[in-house]
Amino acid sequence: MATTNQTLIFLAFFTITSSLCFAFDPSPLQDFCVADLNSQVFVNGFVCKNPTTVTAEDFFLSGFDKPGNTMNLLGSNVTPATIGQMPGLNTLGISFVRIDYAPGGINPPHTHPRASEILVVVEGTLYVGFVTSNLVTSNPNNTFYSKVLHPGDVFVFPQGLVHFQFNYGHSNAVAFAALNSQNPGVAIIANNAFGPKPPISDIVLAKAFQLSKEAVDILQARPWPTN
Structure with a gap:
């Protein structure tokens, strides 16, 4: 009996974790849910318009x-x-x-x-x-x-x-x-490393990218555009 219960628990766990591994955006539960971009309610996505x-x-x-x-x-x-x-x-x-x-x-x-x-x-x-x-x-x-x-x-x-x-x-x-x-x-690698506000410590970046602190300071001073 214990073996059967353990098997059921394993199958249930496998099913749940498998579904999470393949999950992306939540599936719709209705024909559409047009976003109310002006709503002040914070949810995982956007509130539906009437x-x-x-x-x-x-x-x-x-x-x-x-x-x-x-x-x-x-x-x-x-x-x-x-x-x-x-x-x-x-x-x-x-x-x-x-x-x-x-x-x-x-x-x-x-x-x-x-x-x-x-x-x-x-x-x-x-x-x-x-x-x-x-x-x-x-x-x-x-x-x-x-x-x-x-x-x-x-x-x-x-x-x-x-x-x-x-x-x-x-x-x-x-x-x-x-x-x-x-x-x-979108996370642009250079922007994330050298352009965030407030900046990441130049000591951290110098160690991570194997650069001199001076080189990091130059990079952090540059504009990092998005397209």
């Missing part, structure tokens, strides 16, 4: 045919369609971006803490890649996967892993990407 006030505009966004402004330090521009631009995405677990790259432009190494990303190139040539974590027992190192993409090529970046896209061509490049979160978030 369905009687919902219109087609809540599910609509235009402008993705227009190139973004790449006249910045990165030479790139991300045009998002996330919960902030489309209230109708609330609880649906999806979002979308357009990324424009000037020649030599980069979408710098960054992560999306809440989403995987699948990217398709529609114009130009991109060098893309991502780095694994070091938790694989058979390969404790960080492995780098990269590819040169041309129009029509598709590449996927797993959730939470550091990745980038770089336009090393002589013409503009354009890509579109879908992400499996209404609010995937």
Whole structure:
């Protein structure tokens, strides 16, 4: 009898932990839950608007045919369609971006803490890649996967892993990407390390990046733009 109970407990635990491992944004429990972006109530997501006030505009966004402004330090521009631009995405677990790259432009190494990303190139040539974590027992190192993409090529970046896209061509490049979160978030590695307010101790950064304290001070004094 004890063995049976232990087996049931194990199966219950396995079921719960397995579902958590594959969970992303919460699944919707109704047709839609259009976000009330003006609500002062804090929940995991956004409060629903009254369905009687919902219109087609809540599910609509235009402008993705227009190139973004790449006249910045990165030479790139991300045009998002996330919960902030489309209230109708609330609880649906999806979002979308357009990324424009000037020649030599980069979408710098960054992560999306809440989403995987699948990217398709529609114009130009991109060098893309991502780095694994070091938790694989058979390969404790960080492995780098990269590819040169041309129009029509598709590449996927797993959730939470550091990745980038770089336009090393002589013409503009354009890509579109879908992400499996209404609010995937973005953490740009350089910005997070050298640009937060208040700053991280330069002693900590010097030790972590194996740099001199003076080099860290120079980096912390630089502007760290987002695109």
